[in-house]
Amino acid sequence: MNPKKRELESRVTELEQALQELKTQLSQIESQEQHDAIDHLDEYLQSMDNKWENVRSFWPIVLAELRELFGNKNSSGKE
Amino acid sequence: MSKETVLTAPAPDLVDSRVAELAQGPTWLKWIQIAGLVYLLLVAVSLIGGGFKLAAGDHARELFAFASNPVAGLVVGTVATALIQSSSTVTSIIVGLVAGGLPVGIAIPMVMGANIGTTITNTIVSLGHVRRGEEFRRAFSAATIHDFFNILCVLIFLPLEIMFGLLERLGGWASSYLVGAESLSMKGLNFIKPIVKPPVEFIKTALAGLPVELSGGIMIALGVLAIFVVITFIGKLLKSIMVGRAKQILHSAVGHGPLSGIASGTVVTVLVQSSSTTTSLVVPLAGSGVFSLRQVYPFTLGANIGTCITALLAATAITGPNAVFALQIALVHLFYNVLGVVVIYSVPFLRELPIKGAEKLADVAVGNKLVALAYIGGIFFLVPFLLIGLSNWMLG
Structure with a gap:
């Protein structure tokens, strides 16, 4: 070979x-x-009990995105 | 339905604090509490059945005429479960209603809807990862894969049910086999009746002075409230007792493939009596990147099968001529979920659809959180009601 x-x-x-x-x-x-x-499963189980906290932390981000979306539209409308 | 049956759930804070108190204490005491709660569940289901029979008489079909459109039944199941956040509660109530005379054919789409509605819980849990982009993408896809799977299940099995009555026939065959044909009392489960009947009869006697429809409505309301409380408390207690066992099961499933994942998801859900607990557990596991989407997928499917235990348990509370139908709807729930897993997971093309759907949605949602909000509002509330309107328009 x-x-x-x-x-x-x-x-x-x-x-x-x-x-x-x-x-x-x-x-x-x-x-x-x-x-x-x-x-760490027990920690995850505990955090599930506070799932509405997740919505609370999610909400400001959504609001910021909404403001950004409509803010941009308004500013482009003015232009 | 009469106004008396409309319920307001207890304040969540009040329930949570009682639940937290109950979850303390020695394990033997918790088991006694669980036994008591299971007994209360059986009484509650029996109460709903008896109350619905009283309130509706022979007019159960007319009372649920609005749900004779299968899409309407599907929406009722989806929205009710999304609001209560417990498919076990909704399926137990459905078992009670079937025991009271609600036709099984009308109840089947409701059970399918309960599967979709229950997925809202893990989607909410995934929102906790929203501030960390890549982690949110993984967590959101791990949550919504369950939604896509359950929607695909409905798209496959609801048309089959409408055309051929597949699940109704399967459930009817199995329930008539399990329930004694002559006496129509469950073989080997006759001990349930003597223990469940006294409190139901006591409540019936206490309400005897009221008009029949009103007392029936009150019994349904009490039953629904009791199921809500039982499922909430039992879930918390089982979580605190079973967390060690759940860990053992998950440890043993690591690295053993999808069948082991399905089996462990089933067993963990049976242990904690809540599919949303099981499917929510995988969200942080996938979010951290330690488990891939494909690894958690079979586990969430097992949750669908494991959750059927509650309706089966509820069906054991029913005796008499309607016992066979109560068991039939509980078995329909089981067959639907088992067939769903077998059909979708065994066909590679179908198996991939929930994965692709969840990944695509997560990719979009991570860039624009409004998409996540629109998805939750749309899939669990807006689209269901649009579907009712559309189906009524098409049928009309």
Whole structure:
């Protein structure tokens, strides 16, 4: 076999193995992050009890966007 | 319906403070409280059934004539659930109404609507992430994927129901199999009647001096109020007891694929008796970026299946000739949700639609929060009423 070809094949195999190892490591890190997030489930449950707070924090942003929308329209109307 | 049946829910602050008090204390006490609340749920469903029978007599069909248009039934279920924010409450009330004579065919679109209405809760929860752009995009898509799935479910199964009565037939077949054909009392569940009947009879006797329609209306009102309170309290208690178990189930589902996700979503919802709790839990998990949209998707589908337990439980409260219909509507709820998951999730093209819809909507909403507001107002309130008008115009 062509030595150049053999070398390339061997490098491809090495890279594939390295890629597989990296994928496994990444998957382990992702799994660990997911387990850590699940451990905070009680905090998420508590925050659900205050879901109307979410609407309260959402409202000013919507109002600002409304003001911006109509403000822009008014200013372009004046022009 | 008579004015007496129109209810105002207790002030949320008052309920929340009582719930917080109730959620304290030792676990054994909480289990006793849960047992008491389940008993109250059974009494409440029976009360609604009895009250509706009294108030409507043989005119249940005429009373709900407005909902004989399936779209109107769908809208009633959607809007009622979006306002109460609990599909378990609405489906339990529907079971009670069916026990009182509401035709199953009219109740089916209402049950489908309850599935859509319940998704408002996790959408509201996702608004909490609004100040953090990318996090909001992920959280909002994790919330609305449930909406898109449930809307797709209705688009597939409501026409099938109108044309062939698919779910009504399936539910009818299964309920007649489960309920003794001769006595029409549930096999093996006859112990429910003796424990549920005394308080219902007591209330009926206490209201005996009033006109029949009025006492029926009061019974319905009491039943609806009791279900609302029971579902609120039981949800809080189960959340506090079951959070550890829910964690274990989720830990075991990590990295095990979509079927495990569906199963864990189902079990967690059965444990906490609330699909909106389950679907809201995934919002921060997805929002933080730790779980992808595709990973939380099966979990939210499991919530649809798990939530059916409440209506099935409610159906056990009904005895007598209408027990078979009460069980039928509860089973229709179960079949609808199981078939929905099987059909949509097993067909790759259909499976992708809720994902694409949720992603596109979130992409737009993150740039313009007015879109999120318009979506919530439109999908849960405006579009349903437009649909009623359109369908009435087409039918008329």
